[in-house]
Every structure is written in structure tokens, then in C-alpha cells.
Amino acid sequence: MSTSIPDHTSNQMIAKLKSKIKRLELEKKKAHQKSQNELANLKYYYESILAILPGHIYCVDKHNHYLFCNNLQAQNIKLPSREAIVGKTNDDLLPKAQASALNAINIEIMRTGLPQTDEEYADMAHGPGVFLSHKVPLYNKENEIIGLLGVSLDITKQKQTEQALAIALEKAESANRAKNTFIANMSHDIRTPLTGVIGMSQLLEQQLQNEKEKQYARWIHESGNQLLKLLNGILEITSAEQVNEHTLNETSFSLSHCLKELTHLERPAALIKGLDFRVEIDPNLPELIITDRAKIHRVLLNLISNAVKFTHHGFVKIKVIQDSETQETCTLTFSIQDSGIGIPKSLQTKIFDRFFRGNPSDKGLYPGYGVGLHIVHAYVQMLGGRIHVESEKGKGSTFTCQLTFKKDLSSHTTMKLKQPIVPHSSHTKPRLLLIEDNLIALKLLEHLTHLANYPFLSADSAEAALKILETETVDVIITDIGLPGLSGIELTQEIRKSKTLHQPIIIGLTAYAPEETTHACLHAGMHRVLTKPVDFKQLETAFQNLLSSPSAKSPSLGYDLPATETALFNLTAYPLLDLQQAIQMLSSQIILKEMLTLMLHEQIPQDLVLLQEAFIKNNWSAIESLAHKMKAGALYCGTRRMHMACQYLERYRKAGYSKALEALYRQLLTVLEETKEAIGAWLVSFEEVEELG
Numbered sequence: 001m002s003t004s005i006p007d008h009t010s011n012q013m014i015a016k017l018k019s020k021i022k023r024l025e026l027e028k029k030k031a032h033q034k035s036q037n038e039l040a041n042l043k044y045y046y047e048s049i050l051a052i053l054p055g056h057i058y059c060v061d062k063h064n065h066y067l068f069c070n071n072l073q074a075q076n077i078k079l080p081s082r083e084a085i086v087g088k089t090n091d092d093l094l095p096k097a098q099a100s101a102l103n104a105i106n107i108e109i110m111r112t113g114l115p116q117t118d119e120e121y122a123d124m125a126h127g128p129g130v131f132l133s134h135k136v137p138l139y140n141k142e143n144e145i146i147g148l149l150g151v152s153l154d155i156t157k158q159k160q161t162e163q164a165l166a167i168a169l170e171k172a173e174s175a176n177r178a179k180n181t182f183i184a185n186m187s188h189d190i191r192t193p194l195t196g197v198i199g200m201s202q203l204l205e206q207q208l209q210n211e212k213e214k215q216y217a218r219w220i221h222e223s224g225n226q227l228l229k230l231l232n233g234i235l236e237i238t239s240a241e242q243v244n245e246h247t248l249n250e251t252s253f254s255l256s257h258c259l260k261e262l263t264h265l266e267r268p269a270a271l272i273k274g275l276d277f278r279v280e281i282d283p284n285l286p287e288l289i290i291t292d293r294a295k296i297h298r299v300l301l302n303l304i305s306n307a308v309k310f311t312h313h314g315f316v317k318i319k320v321i322q323d324s325e326t327q328e329t330c331t332l333t334f335s336i337q338d339s340g341i342g343i344p345k346s347l348q349t350k351i352f353d354r355f356f357r358g359n360p361s362d363k364g365l366y367p368g369y370g371v372g373l374h375i376v377h378a379y380v381q382m383l384g385g386r387i388h389v390e391s392e393k394g395k396g397s398t399f400t401c402q403l404t405f406k407k408d409l410s411s412h413t414t415m416k417l418k419q420p421i422v423p424h425s426s427h428t429k430p431r432l433l434l435i436e437d438n439l440i441a442l443k444l445l446e447h448l449t450h451l452a453n454y455p456f457l458s459a460d461s462a463e464a465a466l467k468i469l470e471t472e473t474v475d476v477i478i479t480d481i482g483l484p485g486l487s488g489i490e491l492t493q494e495i496r497k498s499k500t501l502h503q504p505i506i507i508g509l510t511a512y513a514p515e516e517t518t519h520a521c522l523h524a525g526m527h528r529v530l531t532k533p534v535d536f537k538q539l540e541t542a543f544q545n546l547l548s549s550p551s552a553k554s555p556s557l558g559y560d561l562p563a564t565e566t567a568l569f570n571l572t573a574y575p576l577l578d579l580q581q582a583i584q585m586l587s588s589q590i591i592l593k594e595m596l597t598l599m600l601h602e603q604i605p606q607d608l609v610l611l612q613e614a615f616i617k618n619n620w621s622a623i624e625s626l627a628h629k630m631k632a633g634a635l636y637c638g639t640r641r642m643h644m645a646c647q648y649l650e651r652y653r654k655a656g657y658s659k660a661l662e663a664l665y666r667q668l669l670t671v672l673e674e675t676k677e678a679i680g681a682w683l684v685s686f687e688e689v690e691e692l693g
């Protein structure tokens with residue numbers, strides 16, 4: 001059975017449905033409107049954030065057309081709105097060269113897909129600008145690159161500040177360099193007349209008869225020496241300031257040879273202090289290394305001399321080991337250990353500071369300027385190494401320094417000094433040419449040469465000397481190095497390259513001889529470089545030894561030996577005690593006094609016993625070693641006759657002779673006794689002077 005719905009009811013239902021649909025449609029419209037509004041708000045929200053973001057933000061498509069930018073970018077390229085950038089390219093906005101550079105960077109990022117950060121240059125509304133730009137590629141859903149997003153930060157101001165700072169730094173450094181050069185020149189200029197005062201006062205002392213007047217002359221001499229020491233200190237400090245110059249002068253050389261030189265230099269001072277001086281060098285060190293020899297030398301010398309200076313009892317130990325090596329390089333550790341006064345923990349970070357001195361109040365006991373370790377630190381860094389110290393107050397210190405060097409694999413590349421030709425003298429007494437621009441220094445030299453009875457010529461410049469050499473022949477040239485016009489080194493080069501000039505022995509004189517200068521002089525063809533003030537005897541020994549050296553035509557017994565056997569016993573020309581040399585070496589009378597006291601009461605008596613024991617046993621090899629050991633100590637203390645007596649005995653035996661050995665041994669015993677007397681007399685007079693003043 002079916003039921004039918006009355007018409008009016010169905011009409012009512014349809015009307016209801018219609019109204020419902022209408023309501024729903026209205027609601028849908030409202031919801032749509034609402035979501036449209038929300039979307040618009042969101043878009044506005046994000047767009048306004050993007051628009052005001054700091055920095056310069058932009059997007060380009062694959063063809064470098066701009067898709068978007070923020071306000072700052074639009075303002076800086078003078079666009080009315082940020083929308084105005086859409087579709088433009090760098091070529092529309094920037095000078096051609098800048099546009100091409102930016103385009104090239106963008107293309108590269110889109111090609112590789114790698115983000116990039118670069119410094120970019122672009123002309124902006126406010127003028128030329130420098131930007132630090134970070135750029136990343138943009139991808140679509142298919143992971144294809146469709147453009148890039150860039151954020152550029154304006155670093156123009158920082159760059160300008162950086163440049164201004166660099167210019168200010170350069171100005172400050174050049175002012176500092178000028179100051180250092182001025183101080184160095186002043187020290188040099190003061191030293192030249194001072195050298196005259198020192199030399200003249202010594203001459204005066206020799207010529208005066210009255211003991212009191214002699215003493216006054218000696219005091220002038222000693223004060224002059226002290227002033228000279230001060231000037232040397234100033235030079236040392238200014239050279240310490242120059243260590244910022246990053247110049248490495250790399251050469252190939254034998255490290256073991258360099259170490260030997262250093263230990264020879266420091267051993268006497270250690271032995272005189274009664275220290276056990278030990279050296280342990282890894283036998284596997286490479287034969288030749290390539291590095292800055294002068295800097296390595298300075299680093300090790302400063303460390304070793306500090307170890308000796310700050311140690312009173314016990315030992316100083318130098319150890320060099322090879323940590324590792326490759327085919328081309330070797331890494332070495334140098335350790336310099338001592339059982340000295342040590343460094344308190346609180347000072348261990350300060351000792352490398354310039355001018356820092358741990359014991360300034362004990363000035364006399366530990367002389368120094370507090371620049372040694374500063375130089376060491378700077379040089380080790382320049383050489384790419386590391387240095388550190390372990391120390392305990394009262395127990396000692398160990399400085400450890402690790403450095404990597406290139407090995408010299410070709411055995412033929414060792415630096416060779418030009419060997420000057422030793423001339424043959426046609427005169428009985430060699431003829432000298434003296435070159436000095438300082439009148440007093442020249443007069444002094446002339447006077448000493450005259451006293452020693454040598455024929456001589458003199459010149460006040462290298463140019464004048466060259467003129468003389470065109471017509472005159474001389475055997476020995478003694479020249480100041482720092483001459484105005486052509487320097488002593490240039491003069492030597494001129495003479496050595498000349499095919500017509502006679503080739504004399506050339507000895508350079510300088511007030512200050514850093515290792516580099518000495519090397520430059522020897523390279524130029526000088527035979528020796530001596531430091532002013534020079535004692536004429538020292539000068540004479542130098543050129544006489546050269547004139548009678550094995551390569552000269554005159555006969556000679558050998559290296560470091562005189563021409564004849566008779567001359568072996570002619571030691572009176574050498575003073576028993578050369579105070580000037582000793583003070584120059586030790587730079588302090590107080591240290592000299594200490595050393596001579598040790599020598600008088602301990603070293604010489606002990607060595608005498610050992611010498612005599614060896615002689616009784618006919619053990620000449622032990623005598624030779626003893627003579628060698630004593631020779632080094634004697635050099636430091638200015639006991640020159642003892643030095644020569646040791647040298648002749650040692651060298652004579654080394655050269656393989658035996659005839660005069662016993663006489664040389666007896667000569668040494670006599671000289672030791674004479675030396676003891678001379679030291680004793682000086683110590684007494686020193687104490688008297690101390691009491692007086």
C-alpha cells in the first residue's frame with residue numbers, strides 16, 4: 001500500500017531545502033571571503049616583513065631577471081618601489097663591469113648548486129659600496145634550480161675603517177722604524193768617536209809614567225767601555241723591535257756544525273762557573289737543513305746563554321732529538337735544561353714579553369735587557385715552531401722548542417763562502433792601506449800602525465782608496481765597513497771583481513757586527529771582520545796569520561800556527577791579561593772578576609795537575625785535549641798569552657808534529673804561572689780601586 005505526500009507538504013519541504021542551500025551558500029561565501037581576507041592579511045604580513053627586512057634581499061630567476069627585492073635594495077638602486085625591480089637585470093641597474101661580475105657569480109651558483117659567500121662591489125644611491133653577499137640556489141618541487149636568493153650586507157663602513165686602520169698602522173710602524181733607524185744611527189755615530197776615546201785613553205795609559213795619572217786614564221778607558229756596552233744594549237733593543245719584519249733568509253747549512261759553534265761559544269763560560277756542560281745530539285740528524293741560519297743561531301744562543309747566566313751550580317744540558325721525519329722534512333725538538341735559579345710559576349707567562357726581566361734588582365748579577373726571550377719567541381713563531389718552558393723556582397728550567405725543517409737533499413747546495421785569494425807579500429813588512437771616514441779613528445789607526453812600524457797609506461773614503469789602489473800596491477787593507485758613499489763591502493766587491501788590481505788581504509772593522517753583516521762581508525771577499533774598538537795586536541795577529549796561512553806562498557806550520565817553529569815561542573807580543581778583550585767578551589767587570597778568581601784558584605791549579613799527570617804518563621792526546629779545553633776559557637777571560645800557548649800546543653800536535661811538543665808543553669806551564677801572577681795582581685788592584693770608589 002502506498003501513501004502519498006500531500007502537495008502542500010512537499011512544497012514546504014522544497015522551500016526549506018532551498019532556504020537551507022541558500023544559507024549554506026551564504027556561509028560558504030562568507031567563509032571564502034574570510035579565508036581570502038586572512039590570506040590577504042597573511043600575504044601582507046609576510047610581504048611587509050620581507051619588505052622591511054634589514055640588509056639587501058633579492059631573488060633572480062635562472063636568467064638573472066629580478067623576481068623580488070626588499071625596500072632597502074629598491075631604495076639603494078633608486079627604484080620607486082620594490083615591485084619596480086621585477087623583470088629587471090643587473091645590466092639595467094649597474095655599470096657594465098659590476099653587472100657582469102655579479103651575473104657571473106649568480107650563474108656559477110645556479111650551475112653548481114653550491115651556496116656562496118663573496119665580497120661584492122656595486123654603485124648604490126649613496127655611492128660605491130662593498131657588500132658581503134650570501135647567495136643560495138632556489139629549487140622547484142621537482143628539485144630543479146629555478147633561480148637564487150641573495151642577502152647582501154653593506155660592509156662599506158667597516159671596510160673604510162679597516163683601510164683607515166691599516167693606513168694608521170703602517171704609519172705607526174713606519175714612524176717606529178724611523179725611530180729605530182734613528183736610534184741605531186745615533187748609537188753608531190756615538191760609538192765611532194767613543195771608539196776614539198777608548199783607544200786614545202789606552203794609548204795614554206801606556207805612555208804615562210805616573211801611576212795615579214795612569215789610573216785616571218784607565219778609568220776613562222773603563223768608562224768608555226761601559227758606555228759602549230750601553231750603546232750595544234740600545235742596539236740590541238732596537239733590533240729586538242725589528243723582529244716583526246717577516247723576512248726569512250733561508251739557506252742550506254749543517255745544523256750539527258751550527259750546534260758545535262754554539263757550544264764552543266758557551267762552554268767556556270759554563271766551565272768557568274764550574275757547571276757540567278752536557279750536549280746530546282741525535283746522531284740521526286740530517287746532514288743539511290734549509291732554514292734561516294741566523295735566526296736558529298740566535299734562538300739557541302739566547303736560550304743557552306740564559307741557562308748559563310741563571311745557573312750557579314749543577315749543569316746545563318742541551319739536547320737535540322729528531323721526533324719524526326718525512327722524505328723532505330724533519331721535526332726536531334731542542335731542549336735547553338739547567339739546574340739554575342728557576343722561574344716562579346706566576347712569571348712563566350711573562351718572560352717572553354718584551355723588556356720583562358725576572359730579576360731586575362740583581363742587575364749586576366744577571367745583566368740583560370729583557371729582550372732575549374722576546375726575540376726567541378718571535379723567531380720561533382716566524383720559523384713555524386713552538387716553544388714552552390717548564391720551571392720550578394730554585395730547581396731549574398727547561399726550555400723546549402719544536403721546529404720542522406726542510407732537508408737539503410742535494411749534497412752540493414751547501415752555502416760556500418767566497419774564498420778570498422791570499423796575496424803574496426813582496427815587502428818584508430806588509431804595506432797597509434787604512435780606510436776610515438772618522439778622522440779621530442783614522443788618526444788612532446795611523447798612530448798604532450806607525451808605532452808597530454808598518455808602512456801604510458790612508459784614505460778617508462772607499463772612492464779615495466780605489467784611486468790609491470790604481471797606482472799603489474798594498475798587502476793588507478783595513479777598512480771601516482760603514483763608510484759614506486761606497487761602503488766597505490762595496491769597496492771589497494770592486495777590488496775582488498777587478499782584473500787589474502792587486503788582490504790584498506781585506507779586514508773589515510765595524511762597531512757592531514751582527515752575524516748577517518759578517519756573512520755579507522765574507523761573501524764580498526773580506527778575510528775577517530773585527531769589532532771596534534780593535535786592539536792593534538789583535539789586528540796584527542789577524543793579518544799576520546792570514547799572510548802566513550798555508551795557502552800563501554810564505555812557509556807555514558799549518559792552520560792557527562805561525563810561519564816558523566821559532567815563532568811558536570815568540571809569545572811576548574800577546575799580553576798576559578787583555579782587559580779590553582775580556583770586558584768586551586764578558587761585558588762586565590764584576591763577571592770578569594768572578595771568572596778570573598775562579599780561574600786563579602780553581603781552573604788553572606786543577607788543569608796544571610791534570611797536565612802534569614798526563615805528561616808523566618806521556619799521554620799527549622790528553623795534553624792536547626786539555627790545551628783545547630783551556631784555550632776556549634782563556635779566550636773569554638782575556639788571558640791571551642795563555643790562549644796562544646794552548647793553541648800552539650794543541651794545533652802543533654794536531655798537525656802531526658812532535659819535535660817541539662815538549663818545549664811547547666813547558667812553555668804552557670810557564671805561561672800558566674805568569675798568567676796566575678798577572679791575574680793575582682789585577683785582582684788586588686781591582687779590590688783597591690773598589691775600596692777607593
Ligand code: ADP
Nearest residue numbers: 306307310342351357358368369370371372373
Ligand atoms: P734577560 O736575560 O736579558 O733578562 P730574557 O728575555 O732573555 O732577558 O729573559 C727574560 C727573563 O726570563 C729573565 O730576566 C729571567 O728572569 C727569566 N729567564 C730566562 N731564562 C731563564 C733561565 N734559564 N733560568 C731562570 N730564569 C730565566
